Amino acid sequence: MRSRRLTLACMAIALLACVASGAAAASRGTSDESSTSTAGESVAACSEPRGAVPRRACIERAVRADIDAIGLDGALERLERAARADPGVAADCHMALHPLGADAGERLARSDARLPLVRPRSFCHEGYVHGMQVAWLDAAPTPQLIRDGARSCDASDANVDWACGHSLGHVLARRAGAAGMPTAAAWCASTYRGAVRLGLDREAFLTTCMKGSLMEYVLLDERADATDRARHACGGVRRDLLPWCEGHVWLRADVASDRTPTVADRLAACDELATTRVGRIACAGMVGRGASMVDPCGTRSSDLADACAAAAGRGPIDPAAIPAR
DSSP, rough: OOHHHHHHHHHHOOOOOOOSSSSSOOOOOOOTTTOHHHHHHHHTTTSSHHHHHOOOHHHHHHHHHHHOOOOOOOOHHHHHHHHOOOOHHHHHHHHHHHHHHHHHHHHHTTTTTOOOOOOOOOOOHHHHHHHHHHHHHTTTOHHHHHHHHHHHOSSSOHHHHHHHHHHHHHHHHHHHGGGGGHHHOOOOHHHHTTTTSOOOOHHHHHHHHHHHHHHHHHHHHHHTOOOOOOTTTSSOOOOOGHHHHTTTTGGGGGOSSSSOOOOOHHOOOOHHOOSSSSHHHHHHHHHTTSSSSSGGSSSSSSSSHEEEEHTTSSSOOGGGGGGOO
């Protein structure tokens, strides 16, 4: 399934689980560990969805019911327990929570509330945060978004700013539309200039913003069943911005195959689509972080295989390691 492949792609470069920074926006209650509601039980049941209901849809439905019953915090705790117990739930929980976060973000955008700046506490929770922020940012007029988007994301906390910069990248790509990554990448660079106290340096901000933009185009192609991975890659992006875009072109492998892409498939996308040495190495390193061991990076030495192997086993990108400006 394409949705399954894309979720796995997201996991390869997902943020490392962080310490919660308090109750998330729109939370309506606290955890009830003793509750035995049918909704709570169904989250675990999503590991093997029955009938025609895909796992991601099963998780979304179960968590939505849990939020109504025991609040956001309690629902997240149940989901995170299920994710720790089952790799399938862990793989799909992030994307399953996007629409739930979007519902909260749309409500906030209709009020006077500011953009919710939240530190994701887990890969699952990060999906909720991204959905909420994308919906809030998407309500802003384009000129305001380009001028003030990064400033709105500014929490002066690298962990929070990294997640928000990714959300901003998704929205900038939506606004760029058919103009593609050349426009989205330039807008990512422009929004950084408006961030006075952002906790990320320019390199880190461009990395997370362009990853969000490129992923938005990959999601669009997935929904449209467009399998030409050269579409909406980094062709035409300004030379000084190319490395930050090319670090994520491995994502194109996830819409170019009818099977779950391998490390070799993703490295092949790096080789095919990245034109700068910096971009090639960054792309291979991103792929390597998602590999569980060195062997999948290949046994024959090359610049891409070596960069992949050097990053293998280091796990998802840790926003705590993002350089401070």
